[in-house]
Amino acid sequence: MNKEILVVGSAALDSVETIHGNITDAAGGSAIHFSMSASRFAPVSIVAVIGTDFPKEYIDLLHNHNVNTDGLITAPGNTFRWHGRYDKDFKAAETLSTCLNVFEGFSPKLTEKAKNCSSLFLANIDPDIQYDVLKQMRKPAITACDTMNYWIKLKNSSLKKLLKEVDILFINDEEARLFTGIYNVITAAKKLLEKGPSVIIVKRGDAGSLLVTENELIPFPAWPVEKVKDPTGAGDTFGGAFMGFITKEENWKEIKVLKKAMAYATVLSSFNVEDFSINRTCAVTENEVEERFNKYIKNLTV
Amino acid sequence: MNKEILVVGSAALDSVETIHGNITDAAGGSAIHFSMSASRFAPVSIVAVIGTDFPKEYIDLLHNHNVNTDGLITAPGNTFRWHGRYDKDFKAAETLSTCLNVFEGFSPKLTEKAKNCSSLFLANIDPDIQYDVLKQMRKPAITACDTMNYWIKLKNSSLKKLLKEVDILFINDEEARLFTGIYNVITAAKKLLEKGPSVIIVKRGDAGSLLVTENELIPFPAWPVEKVKDPTGAGDTFGGAFMGFITKEENWKEIKVLKKAMAYATVLSSFNVEDFSINRTCAVTENEVEERFNKYIKNLTV
Numbered sequence: 232m233n234k235e236i237l238v239v240g241s242a243a244l245d246s247v248e249t250i251h252g253n254i255t256d257a258a259g260g261s262a263i264h265f266s267m268s269a270s271r272f273a274p275v276s277i278v279a280v281i282g283t284d285f286p287k288e289y290i291d292l293l294h295n296h297n298v299n300t301d302g303l304i305t306a307p308g309n310t311f312r313w314h315g316r317y318d319k320d321f322k323a324a325e326t327l328s329t330c331l332n333v334f335e336g337f338s339p340k341l342t343e344k345a346k347n348c349s350s351l352f353l354a355n356i357d358p359d360i361q362y363d364v365l366k367q368m369r370k371p372a373i374t375a376c377d378t379m380n381y382w383i384k385l386k387n388s389s390l391k392k393l394l395k396e397v398d399i400l401f402i403n404d405e406e407a408r409l410f411t412g413i414y415n416v417i418t419a420a421k422k423l424l425e426k427g428p429s430v431i432i433v434k435r436g437d438a439g440s441l442l443v444t445e446n447e448l449i450p451f452p453a454w455p456v457e458k459v460k461d462p463t464g465a466g467d468t469f470g471g472a473f474m475g476f477i478t479k480e481e482n483w484k485e486i487k488v489l490k491k492a493m494a495y496a497t498v499l500s501s502f503n504v505e506d507f508s509i510n511r512t513c514a515v516t517e518n519e520v521e522e523r524f525n526k527y528i529k530n531l532t533v
Numbered sequence: 534m535n536k537e538i539l540v541v542g543s544a545a546l547d548s549v550e551t552i553h554g555n556i557t558d559a560a561g562g563s564a565i566h567f568s569m570s571a572s573r574f575a576p577v578s579i580v581a582v583i584g585t586d587f588p589k590e591y592i593d594l595l596h597n598h599n600v601n602t603d604g605l606i607t608a609p610g611n612t613f614r615w616h617g618r619y620d621k622d623f624k625a626a627e628t629l630s631t632c633l634n635v636f637e638g639f640s641p642k643l644t645e646k647a648k649n650c651s652s653l654f655l656a657n658i659d660p661d662i663q664y665d666v667l668k669q670m671r672k673p674a675i676t677a678c679d680t681m682n683y684w685i686k687l688k689n690s691s692l693k694k695l696l697k698e699v700d701i702l703f704i705n706d707e708e709a710r711l712f713t714g715i716y717n718v719i720t721a722a723k724k725l726l727e728k729g730p731s732v733i734i735v736k737r738g739d740a741g742s743l744l745v746t747e748n749e750l751i752p753f754p755a756w757p758v759e760k761v762k763d764p765t766g767a768g769d770t771f772g773g774a775f776m777g778f779i780t781k782e783e784n785w786k787e788i789k790v791l792k793k794a795m796a797y798a799t800v801l802s803s804f805n806v807e808d809f810s811i812n813r814t815c816a817v818t819e820n821e822v823e824e825r826f827n828k829y830i831k832n833l834t835v
Contacts, residue, residue, distance in 0.1 A: 320716070414622070415759055417758070437740070438737070438739070438740035439740070441757070448757055450741070450755065450757050451754060452741055452752035452753060452754045456719070457717055457719045458717070459717075493835075527835075530752075531833040531834065531835060532834055533793055533795075533796045533829075
């Protein structure tokens with residue numbers, strides 16, 4: 232089996248407004264953010280749908296970052312568009328408009344090569360589609376998914392069915408509360424373990440993240456970013472680095488591997504928020520990543 | 534100079550309501566919470582005022598924890614009382630009533646022994662009184678203060694005058710924002726460094742804490758507590774452990790000392806919130822503290 236990650240999710244053109252400026256129709260979507268981060272650590276194949284208006288330069292950018300785009304299908308019509316605005320606290324975005332466009336009929340059919348990937352990341356899409364993709368895979372060594380409040384509310388049983396067969400769940404604190412009905416995020420994360428995944432990762436924005444397994448419960452601080460320009464995609468960038476790092480490891484379930492993956496995930500997502508879209512995640516050098524990673528783990532060493 | 538901490542602040546009888554229950558007229562106040570935590574690490578002398586109604590059992594508790602109470606003055610009248618309520622998120626308390634009582638005329642006069650303490654912690658009281666106490670000290674090796682939104686708004690210039698002569702400022706995120714007018718807590722903390730202290734410690738509740746010096750900027754995660762019963766005094770318990778730890782160290786300004794102090798502060802405050810009043814902070818054994826401390830720093834080691 233090839234040590235490679237398959238990511239299935241959205242490719243989008245995002246328009247974002249924050250206190251530090253705005254962008255229009257920039258590269259976005261969960262699969263794009265994930266790919267740009269994960270491909271620093273392991274080969275990535277992306278499965279997503281774009282419209283005929285999706286700029287070629289963004290596809291070139293994926294190629295430049297060694298992302299296999301055989302599964303990036305162009306459909307007649309426009310690319311999925313999202314327009315959102317963040318307040319100064321950069322917490323939940325206010326959605327100003329969403330146009331699903333070609334994303335509406337998204338029904339991924341995996342190629343033989345895709346089916347053989349060792350890692351699968353099911354980004355935040357309809358849990359029925361996530362499940363369908365999971366079932367197309369041969370025998371992935373690592374499976375992970377993300378989700379959101381919309382699916383937790385509207386497709387709860389589909390999501391539960393999916394979770395029974397997934398190794399890792401990425402979720403934010405509000406979603407964990409919504410899913411479990413439990414306010415305390417730690418108790419909520421433990422409850423989520425019972426739903427199937429052996430690893431729960433709770434993303435808490437500038438409050439850091441939480442790694443929860445059967446035996447461990449470890450909080451990680453966020454890397455302190457003074458000027459957050461755009462948090463869009465930070466969660467998928469986090470997931471990308473995490474999945475990228477564990478994919479090439481022999482024993483991904485070892486706590487020392489998971490902890491290192493959390494540290495890289497923290498670092499990559501901290502870069503992501505420093506600029507709009509995927510600008511910073513793409514531009515950051517390997518040296519800059521290593522430097523921040525080393526400083527992060529040095530800071531944590533008491 | 535004796536390696537001992539002098540703490541000046543409030544002694545109170547707190548009534549608290551949370552989702553996990555309530556207490557009436559329990560031991561509280563900044564100086565009490567601080568003392569119970571700090572005295573685990575170094576000798577503590579408390580300076581505060583109580584009324585004739587302050588239960589002897591609480592004074593016995595201070596003695597049992599080796600807190601010198603020569604500066605705990607009994608004045609005619611009732612003890613300072615606070616009645617507050619926390620919502621399920623355990624963030625800012627809603628104050629239901631405050632009766633200053635004997636605390637109203639609090640004007641501490643230090644004894645010769647008190648003046649010679651090596652460390653001074655000025656808990657959250659009127660900055661003019663904090664300054665007056667600071668000036669009574671002989672030559673303390675470490676000086677620290679806490680404050681609150683009330684003083685930041687009403688006695689801003691007094692607070693600024695005090696900060697010019699204090700080594701360490703303990704402050705929470707909202708207060709740091711209010712004081713500087715800067716939303717980002719990291720930038721706010723850096724700005725506070727310019728006001729005098731060489732160490733700024735930002736307390737962020739369950740989002741952890743931030744240690745900021747001229748050369749370092751280190752975030753610490755909170756210890757994950759599943760059942761917060763009462764967060765009252767967590768900040769002073771944090772400050773107590775921090776000051777207690779650095780007081781007995783040779784070179785308190787070394788980053789490795791400050792980091793270890795942050796870890797102990799995190800651990801002690803996590804115990805504090807597990808029960809009402811000072812119940813858990815008093816009951817926790819040295820073994821339990823060391824066990825949690827060791828687990829905390831092991832968790833952080835990537």
